[in-house]
Amino acid sequence: MNAQLKEIQVEQVDVVIIGGGPAGLAAAAELYRRGIHNLLVIEREKQLGGILRQCIHDGFGLTRFQTALSGPEYAQRFIDTIEELNIPYITDATVLEVTHERQVTAVTREGMRTWQAKAVILTMGCRERTRGAIGIPGERPTGVLTAGVAQAYMNLFNTMPAKEVVILGSGDIGMIMARRLTLEGAHVKAVFEIQPYPSGLPRNIEQCLNDYDIPLYLSHGITAIHGNTRLTGVTVSKVDENFKPIPGTEKEYKCDTLILSVGLIPENELSLDAGVILDERTRGALVDENFQTAAEGIFAAGNVLHVHDLVDFVSIEAESLADSVAKYVIEGSLKPAAISINTDCNIGYTVPQRVSGEKEFTLSLRVKRPMKDCRIVVRQAGKEVAVKKMKKAIPAEMIRFVISHEKLVSGSDLEVCVEC
Ligand SMILES: Cc1cc2nc3c(=O)[nH]c(=O)nc-3n(C[C@H](O)[C@H](O)[C@H](O)COP(=O)(O)OP(=O)(O)OC[C@H]3O[C@@H](n4cnc5c(N)ncnc54)[C@H](O)[C@@H]3O)c2cc1C
The missing domain is CATH 3.50.50.60 (FAD/NAD(P)-binding domain)
Incomplete structure (x- = not known):
């Protein structure tokens, strides 16, 4: 029943x-x-x-x-x-x-x-991603929040979450919040990015940081969080090419809020x-x-x-x-997709990851590091089937291009690589 x-x-x-x-x-x-x-x-x-x-x-x-x-x-x-x-x-x-x-x-x-x-x-x-996801050491005070949570406080609930701010990560939402907080009267001391290049779009670096004199420090991470109940400050260190903090480079920043924009x-x-x-x-x-x-x-x-x-x-x-x-x-x-799309070490990923070879498709991808004057080449069985020339390719910008199925054959995978 x-x-x-x-x-x-x-x-x-x-x-x-x-x-x-x-x-x-x-x-x-x-x-x-x-x-x-x-x-x-x-x-x-x-x-x-x-x-x-x-x-x-x-x-x-x-x-x-x-x-x-x-x-x-x-x-x-x-x-x-x-x-x-x-x-x-x-x-x-x-x-x-x-x-x-x-x-x-x-x-x-x-x-x-x-x-x-x-x-x-x-x-x-x-x-x-939150503090727990990236494992920042230190005390556990209030005042550590993700950029999206700060955005929701301000834009949906009309609540100001911060006065003296440090931002970790140069993702787009963090940079947009750096500008928003500044416009609402907070003081954003700096944005720290662990990578040697920014992770957000160039237009946001210009319009959200440079236009408001907010400094961006690359190859820097937060190595300690201070504060018993409310956040009182953070320790920032330079990092080496393996993202390990470099001893002797520690600097203290007083702040009541740490905003995370780390992916x-x-x-x-x-x-x-x-x-x-x-x-x-x-x-x-x-x-x-x-x-x-x-x-x-x-x-x-x-x-x-x-x-x-x-x-x-x-x-x-x-x-x-x-x-x-x-x-x-x-x-x-739908037609089965038997052709896999493989990548070289300069490509972060592609979407799709496999195709049928029987219809035109848009390939979306990101490069792993900034590159200049390069070609993104798609080959099948050693033959070029598509090429995209790029003056500049950066991880922050998704690259998209259309690939025609006319040059594709069955039984052989596609290889995507970057040539500079
Ligand atoms: C905090 C934040 C700020 C952003 N700011 C920008 C920006 O300024 N500019 C920009 O271009 N992009 C921004 N993005 C990226 C933005 O998410 C995308 O551009 C776009 O909104 C993605 O659309 P989507 O439909 O895939 O996902 P979303 O917009 O995230 O929509 C997904 C929806 O699915 C619903 N959902 C999830 N799980 C369930 C479930 N189990 N049952 C029912 N419903 C569910 C969610 O409630 C949500 O409404 C931001 C992203 C985040 C997280």
């Missing part, structure tokens, strides 16, 4: 999209345009829009809409489309489980609900349960050119797949995914 009841409660849909951020919304709108109307977006927050709701600065949409928008304005364009098309969504609902058979269970305002989907799209975004981690706990295989370089799913993961019928895009520097590319990627998912739902399968 119980088993029967459970079966009756399972709702049938063509596609479930987990996460109503820019990736989920772009995928939903595109699926609808392609004729897939029996779909559902599930979002755990009270509103759609994802993390962009708290990104009130401008600079979004330059590629996608050829105009500078704030984060909420950018997200609203997609939310309006969802409303206009009457695409079903539920908010305040957290997905707890996705099975290999594409059954999705969420806790919602009406209680637990389960859907059986033909395809599942993972668009859960990413989370920030984002794709939110893949659900994906693992569904049998998705992760790429240890991206910490997102291994996918083919259709954004299909190793679990059939389960697709991924946006920051849950790999961390993007610009949201415009998140939307473009999700729209491309929707194209493939629509085909999968209508035809029941």
Whole structure:
């Protein structure tokens, strides 16, 4: 009897999209345009829009809409489309489980609900690395927070979290918060970066640090945190090429707040349960050119797949995914991807990591270190199949280029390398 009841409660849909951020919304709108109307977006927050709701600065949409928008304005364009098309969504609902058979269970305002989907799209975004994740030694006072948490305090809850600030990590969110805190009356003493080059975009170094005379120190790390209840200061040291602190270079900085901008981690706990295989370089799913993961019928895009520097590319990627998912739902399968994409030691990662060789695809990648006047070369069986010339390639900027399938052959992997 119980088993029967459970079966009756399972709702049938063509596609479930987990996460109503820019990736989920772009995928939903595109699926609808392609004729897939029996779909559902599930979002755990009270509103759609994802993390962009708290990104009130401008600079979004330059590629996608050829105009500078704030984060909420950018997200609203997609939310309006969802409303206009009457695409079903539920908010305040957290997905707890996705099975290999594409059954999705969420806790919602009406209680637990389960859907059986033909395809599942993972668009859960990413989370920030914290102090625990990078293991900074020292005391454990209040006043150590990630850049995104500081952003939420200020932009969503109208609360000023800091007066005297030190920032660790030159990620984009940290630099944007350096400017935001300065504009709101805080004093940002410096940004320290452990790498010998900045990890954020050049435009943010210019507009958020240089324009406000905030110094950026490369090859520096924090080696101690001080303060009993509230943070009172940090010890900063220079590091060598192995990121080991150099003895004798310690310097004390008095501050009440340490802001961390030390990287984002794709939110893949659900994906693992569904049998998705992760790429240890991206910490997102291994996918083919259709954004299909190793679990059939389960697709991924946006920051849950790999961390993007610009949201415009998140939307473009999700729209491309929707194209493939629509085909999968209508035809029941996609061409198997038997060609692996391998990289040399200068490439951090590629997405996709394998392709069928039967359709054109966009290759996204990052280089591991800054390089000048180089060529990104894609070869198959020793033959060049695509080349992108770069005056400057830096890890902070994702490189994307289209690869035609016409020169590809089956039975041989693709090799991607950088030649300078
Ligand atoms: C703090 C922070 C600040 C950022 N600032 C910028 C910026 O200024 N400029 C920029 O271009 N990019 C910024 N980014 C990057 C930004 O995340 C991406 O550009 C873009 O928002 C990614 O879209 P997404 O849909 O992949 O993820 P998100 O926008 O993160 O959306 C994912 C959504 O999935 C939902 N979700 C997650 N798990 C579940 C679950 N189990 N059940 C239901 N729903 C779930 C989340 O609540 C969220 O709404 C920032 C990222 C962070 C973390």
